[in-house]
Amino acid sequence: MEIQIAKPKLWSLSYLNVCIANFLMACSFNLLMPSIPLYITEQMGVAQSKTGIVLASYAIALMFVRPFSGYIVDLYSRKKVLLVAFSCYVLIFFGYFWATTVMLFILVRFLHGITWGLSTVSSSTLAIDVVPTERRAEGIGYYGTFMNVAMAIGPFVAIHIYNNWGFQVLLWCAIAMGTLGIVATAMIKAPARPKVEQSQKLSMDRFFLLKGWPIFLNQLLPCFAWGTIGPFVAQYGKQIGIFNAGIFFLFWAGGIIASRVFAGKLVDRGKIHEVNVSAMAIVAIAFFAFATIHNIYAFCISGLFIGVGFGMMFPALQTLYINLAENSQRGTANSTYLIGFDLGLAIGMLLGGYITGFFSFETLYLVASGLCLFSVLIYWTCSRVVFEKNRLR
DSSP: OOOOOOOOOSOOHHHHHHHHHHHHHHHHHHHHTTHHHHHHHHTSOOOGGGHHHHHHHHHHHHHHHHHHHHHHHHHSOHHHHHHHHHHHHHHHTTHHHHOOSHHHHHHHHHHHHHHHHHHHHHHHHHHHHHSOGGGHHHHHHHHHHHHHHHHHHHHHHHHHHHHHHOHHHHHHHHHHHHHHHHHHHHTOOOOOOOOOOTTSOOOGGGTSOGGGHHHHHHHHHHHHHHHTHHHHHHHHHHHTTOSOTTHHHHHHHHHHHHHHHHHHHHHHTTOHHHHHHHHHHHHHHHHHHHHHOOSHHHHHHHHHHHHHHHHHHHHHHHHHHHHHSOGGGHHHHHHHHHHHHHHHHHHHHHHHHHHHHHSOHHHHHHHHHHHHHHHHHHIIIIIHHHHHHHOOO
C-alpha cells in the first residue's frame, strides 16, 4: 500500500500577503497605463505623436534598473528592499499632481519606472522565498495570476474613473491602493537567509544570469507577440467591426487564470519542457486564427487561447531561470527573466507600430504567430539542451 506524502502548504499567510501586495501594486500601476496618454493629450495639450516620449521614459528606467535590482535583492533583506521601493513608488504618485510640463512628466515617469522595477523584482523574489520548493512553479503561477488580473481590471477601471471624475481622482485611487499594498507587505514573514558577503567580487553574473542567455534570447520571440496585444488589439478590433474590442481582454485574462490552475502543477511534476513547447504552439495557432478569421467568435476564442498559452508559458520560463541559479542568485535570475520580458515587450510595441503603419494589423499578428512557432523549434533544439546541461535542481 502506497503512503501518500502530504504536500507542504502553499497558501500561507505570508504568501497570501505577497500576492495581495503584488495585486495592489500592479493595479495602481495599471490605472495609469491607459489614462496617461488621454491626460497629456486632452488636458496638457501634448501632440499625439509625442506621447511615446513620455511612455518611453518609464521603459528606459525599467530596463536600466532591472539588473541592479536583482543584485540588490540578493544582497540585502528582500522584505526591506520591497518596503523601501514600494513606499517610494507610492510617494512618486504625488509628483503627477505637480507635473505641469512634458519634461516634468517625463521625469516623474522615469522615477516611477525605477521604483516599479525594483519593487517587482523584490516582490517576485520574496514570493519565491515563501513558497515551498515542491510547489514553486505552482506558487509562481498563482502569484503571477494576481498581476494578470490587475492588468485586466486596472485599465478598465481607470477609463471609467478618468471619464467620470478626472485624472486627479484616479491618482488618489492609485495612492490608496499602493498604501494598502505597503500594509500587506509589512505583514509578510520572510524566511531567514544565509548572509551574503558584500565584499564578494562583482561580476556580470551578479547582474545577469549568464547561463540563461539562450533561454533569454528564446524568450524574446513570444514576448514580442505579447507586446502586440495591449497597444493594437483595440484598434484591430475596431477595424474588423468588433463593437467593443475590450471583450478580448476579458477572455484573455480568463485564459491566463484558467491556465494557472494546471500548468504550475505540471511543471512541478517535471513536465516543464512539455509545458513550454505546448504553450508556444498554442499561442502560435491562436495568433494565426486571430489574424485570419474576422468575427466576434474567433476574436474572443483566440483571446482565450492566447491567454491560456501565455499563462502556461511565463511561469514555466521563469522557473527555468530559477532552477539554473544558486539560491543566492534568485534575484538575479528573476531580474534576467523580467529583462527578457521587458525587452521583448518593447520590441513588440516599437516594431508593431511600424508594421501596422506600413502593412496591416493582420500582418502584425501573422508575424507574432510565426515568431511563436519559431520559438518552439529554438526551445527544443537549444534552450532545453542548455537547461538540462546546467540545471541545479
